[in-house]
Amino acid sequence: MKTNERNLVMSDAASRLRRLAAFFSKGFLFLVAAASLVAVLLIIVYIARDAIPFFKLRGLKELFAGTAWFPSGNPPEFGALAIFIGSGLVTLGAILVAVPLGIAAAIALSDILPYRLRQAVKPVIEILAALPSVAYGFFALVIFAPLLQNHGGSLLSLAAWLIFLPLGLLIAFAVSEIATRSIRADVAPAARWLLAATLAAVLVRGLAALSAILKNVAVSSGTNAFNVSIILGIMALPTIVSVAEDSLQAAGRELREGSYALGATRAESLFRVIIPAAGSGIIAAVILGVMRAIGETMVVWMASGNAAQVPQPWFNFLSPVRTLTATIAGDMGEADQVLGSERYHVLFALALCLLLISFFANLASEWILRRQARRLGGLK
Amino acid sequence: MKLRSRRLLDRSLTGVSVMAIVLMSLSLLVLLGPIFSRGAAAFLFRATSEFRRFNLEQFNRGDSRRIAAESRAVAEARQPLYGMLAAFTAELEDMDPARRRELRQQFKEVRDLLRELLGPLPGEMDAVMLRQQYGQTRWDRARVTLQRILFSEQWDYSDPSRMGRKVLVPRRQAFAGTQLEPLFPHLQQNLKSMLQPRFTFYWRFLSDRSLDSHFFGGIWPEILGTFYLTLGAMLLAIPFGVIAAIYLSEFAAAGRLVSLLRVCISTLAGVPSIVFGLFGLAFFINTLHLSHSKSVLAGSATLALLILPTIIRAAEEALKSVPHAYKEAALSLGASPLRMVLTVLLPAALPGILTGVIISMGRAAGETAPIIFTAAVSVGRPLKLWETLNQPTPALPWNIYNLATEHQAVDQIRHVQFGMVLTLVLLVLLLNLAAIVIRARISRKMRG
Numbered sequence: 001m002k003t004n005e006r007n008l009v010m011s012d013a014a015s016r017l018r019r020l021a022a023f024f025s026k027g028f029l030f031l032v033a034a035a036s037l038v039a040v041l042l043i044i045v046y047i048a049r050d051a052i053p054f055f056k057l058r059g060l061k062e063l064f065a066g067t068a069w070f071p072s073g074n075p076p077e078f079g080a081l082a083i084f085i086g087s088g089l090v091t092l093g094a095i096l097v098a099v100p101l102g103i104a105a106a107i108a109l110s111d112i113l114p115y116r117l118r119q120a121v122k123p124v125i126e127i128l129a130a131l132p133s134v135a136y137g138f139f140a141l142v143i144f145a146p147l148l149q150n151h152g153g154s155l156l157s158l159a160a161w162l163i164f165l166p167l168g169l170l171i172a173f174a175v176s177e178i179a180t181r182s183i184r185a186d187v188a189p190a191a192r193w194l195l196a197a198t199l200a201a202v203l204v205r206g207l208a209a210l211s212a213i214l215k216n217v218a219v220s221s222g223t224n225a226f227n228v229s230i231i232l233g234i235m236a237l238p239t240i241v242s243v244a245e246d247s248l249q250a251a252g253r254e255l256r257e258g259s260y261a262l263g264a265t266r267a268e269s270l271f272r273v274i275i276p277a278a279g280s281g282i283i284a285a286v287i288l289g290v291m292r293a294i295g296e297t298m299v300v301w302m303a304s305g306n307a308a309q310v311p312q313p314w315f316n317f318l319s320p321v322r323t324l325t326a327t328i329a330g331d332m333g334e335a336d337q338v339l340g341s342e343r344y345h346v347l348f349a350l351a352l353c354l355l356l357i358s359f360f361a362n363l364a365s366e367w368i369l370r371r372q373a374r375r376l377g378g379l380k
Numbered sequence: 381m382k383l384r385s386r387r388l389l390d391r392s393l394t395g396v397s398v399m400a401i402v403l404m405s406l407s408l409l410v411l412l413g414p415i416f417s418r419g420a421a422a423f424l425f426r427a428t429s430e431f432r433r434f435n436l437e438q439f440n441r442g443d444s445r446r447i448a449a450e451s452r453a454v455a456e457a458r459q460p461l462y463g464m465l466a467a468f469t470a471e472l473e474d475m476d477p478a479r480r481r482e483l484r485q486q487f488k489e490v491r492d493l494l495r496e497l498l499g500p501l502p503g504e505m506d507a508v509m510l511r512q513q514y515g516q517t518r519w520d521r522a523r524v525t526l527q528r529i530l531f532s533e534q535w536d537y538s539d540p541s542r543m544g545r546k547v548l549v550p551r552r553q554a555f556a557g558t559q560l561e562p563l564f565p566h567l568q569q570n571l572k573s574m575l576q577p578r579f580t581f582y583w584r585f586l587s588d589r590s591l592d593s594h595f596f597g598g599i600w601p602e603i604l605g606t607f608y609l610t611l612g613a614m615l616l617a618i619p620f621g622v623i624a625a626i627y628l629s630e631f632a633a634a635g636r637l638v639s640l641l642r643v644c645i646s647t648l649a650g651v652p653s654i655v656f657g658l659f660g661l662a663f664f665i666n667t668l669h670l671s672h673s674k675s676v677l678a679g680s681a682t683l684a685l686l687i688l689p690t691i692i693r694a695a696e697e698a699l700k701s702v703p704h705a706y707k708e709a710a711l712s713l714g715a716s717p718l719r720m721v722l723t724v725l726l727p728a729a730l731p732g733i734l735t736g737v738i739i740s741m742g743r744a745a746g747e748t749a750p751i752i753f754t755a756a757v758s759v760g761r762p763l764k765l766w767e768t769l770n771q772p773t774p775a776l777p778w779n780i781y782n783l784a785t786e787h788q789a790v791d792q793i794r795h796v797q798f799g800m801v802l803t804l805v806l807l808v809l810l811l812n813l814a815a816i817v818i819r820a821r822i823s824r825k826m827r828g
Binding site for chain 2: 034234
């Protein structure tokens with residue numbers, strides 16, 4: 001048997017060889033792993049390399065302060081303020097949709113739903129995350145936009161009822177509760193119910209008035225910031241839900257049980273204990289969701305209307321807007337042939353802005369999540 | 381606060397959060413519902429005799445004798461209609477000039493629409509474009525065209541305070557008293573025998589090339605292009621991703637360099653997809669000259685960068701979840717670390733890695749923005765394998781965009797668009813389903 005003849009202790013030469021091999025294989029592995037570092041550097045360098053000529057030629061002021069976007073005009077104008085505002089508006093809308101919904105869903109997933117239901121909801125989130133953006137865009141353009149255009153007013157008023165009625169009733173109840181706290185105990189219940197009923201009546205009247213106004217809103221074009229905001233909000237949901245749920249989970253059992261032991265209800269321990277503890281993680285979740293909305297191309301390109309104008313007034317969600325990503329996607333086709341022109345470089349300048357935004361947002365969320373992990377780790 | 385009201389507030393929190401979950405699930409249903417129902421209509425629909433004639437003449441498919449018999453029956457059914465057209469043409473000649481001028485334009489419209497509905501009218505020269513050589517191949521489209529023949533759309537601006545209102549005016553009114561008047565009720569009653577709609581399952585929608593810019597045929601070039609792009613991206617990204625994950629989970633000592641690497645990976649994951657597209661254009665095409673202009677290769681490379689972080693993270697997670705005992709047993713038997721990784725760690729982590737790979741495959745297949753400038757064209761034929769090195773290709777996501785926004789007759793090919801979306805969504809869903817199944821099997825195995 002040949003193997004038995006081998007020494008159990010390796011010879012010096014063999015050992016050295018083996019260490020050398022280990023060193024080189026480790027070096028090789030590191031080099032491959034460094035590919036993502038190289039990729040990030042290359043992306044920054046190559047986007048910046050084609051963006052800088054634009055700033056050299058036209059300076060900073062026009063791009064960030066001008067509102068006239070006529071890259072193919074004569075002379076061309078590159079005022080991208082309206083485009084930045086468009087991106088901001090759409091992202092704001094997406095936040096308004098996704099953040100309340102996402103955080104509520106994350107709370108349900110981490111604390112409220114029983115295990116089996118939770119397992120059933122997980123695939124829903126996964127599918128929402130997995131659906132291609134062009135499918136969302138197609139839905140926004142072909143189904144949602146005509147719906148909005150033809151029945152926009154009634155849709156809006158329905159949405160107002162659905163959102164504000166439960167919320168308003170909740171607030172009316174809480175307010176009446178707090179306001180009657182210091183009243184004598186024997187009249188307090190009556191006063192409380194009276195106040196709550198009055199507030200509810202005011203709310204319903206107000207909502208009726210609001211929905212009457214909304215019903216008469218004519219949506220001139222279904223492809224607008226409102227449409228895109230809702231779709232982007234749905235797209236950002238999975239990110240927000242899963243990151244926020246992770247950080248709610250990470251807050252740990254001890255905190256929850258401690259809070260329950262002190263007599264707090266589930267809602268109270270969530271709002272007073274768990275969410276403050278998981279707060280930074282939730283902020284990171286929101287940042288990641290926002291990034292998803294800012295960086296999304298297809299939905300905004302297909303369904304935002306692509307009009308490079310500042311909405312009047314600035315929060316008018318029913319006006320068509322144009323975003324950074326859609327501008328890059330839409331204008332590059334024409335600028336492609338005139339490589340090296342201002343039209344070509346301005347798109348790289350916009351891309352550089354996008355890249356920087358996502359870079360810093362990412363660093364911030366990374367930093368927040370890491371800090372939270374350290375803090376909660378120390379807590380245990 | 382009273383206990384009762386505290387409980388009520390607690391309940392309302394439960395209600396709100398459950399409502400959020402319901403709303404989320406509902407939005408998924410609302411999203412997928414029309415995509416599935418209208419996408420299915422690309423495959424399963426009532427095909428007219430024109431569809432069968434088209435298939436016979438263009439793809440040489442179907443029983444030629446039966447189709448010939450059907451054509452004869454259809455021609456017979458159409459004969460009275462064409463007779464009315466001829467009679468009215470003669471009548472038009474004898475009218476006084478004012479009335480003739482008035483009616484001629486409308487008659488031309490009717491003839492054009494009839495041509496769209498039934499194919500070339502008798503005695504006309506063969507048209508160049510395929511869409512002019514055949515009538516409506518789908519019964520649903522035929523009904524739409526019929527509606528346009530029966531009623532003309534006009535806009536009512538009589539109320540200056542409102543936007544114009546669409547009014548449908550029966551065309552019959554304009555031709556009252558002429559020989560064309562009976563044509564409209566006749567057409568309405570006999571359209572079925574003129575087109576003979578029959579339920580058809582057109583599975584070849586997936587494997588047919590498209591003809592006359594998607595007016596006819598299927599979506600094979602797009603499917604093949606998506607397949608090439610995804611395959612290329614996976615081939616490039618998997619080795620890099622898995623090796624990087626091995627390094628990060630097994631060999632990297634905690635240090636500045638490694639945390640920099642991690643920051644880079646998450647930065648890469650956060651880069652907007654359109655920026656990847658621009659980078660692919662500036663780097664792979666304009667600098668490295670991987671290909672003269674857009675090509676599948678350049679698109680694959682760009683997509684590979686996009687999915688690299690996903691693969692690294694999934695693979696690292698999978699490698700980390702392999703029990704320590706496995707590694708220690710291998711190392712204590714004298715295996716070198718590298719050998720341990722190759723023979724013990726990787727096989728044990730393989731299902732987990734596969735899950736990540738499959739999910740990122742779905743991502744690569746569905747991404748549009750990175751391939752706009754690097755790989756996608758709107759019209760193209762299916763590529764041979766070697767042509768992927770220097771040829772651009774149509775691809776499902778790009779062509780969905782293109783057909784839905786830039787096509788010359790967007791409304792007429794809605795079924796093709798929905799069919800494409802359904803195909804892409806099904807592809808992604810199936811990939812995710814596979815990942816879910818694999819994950820369930822892993823967790824069963826882990827539990828023992």
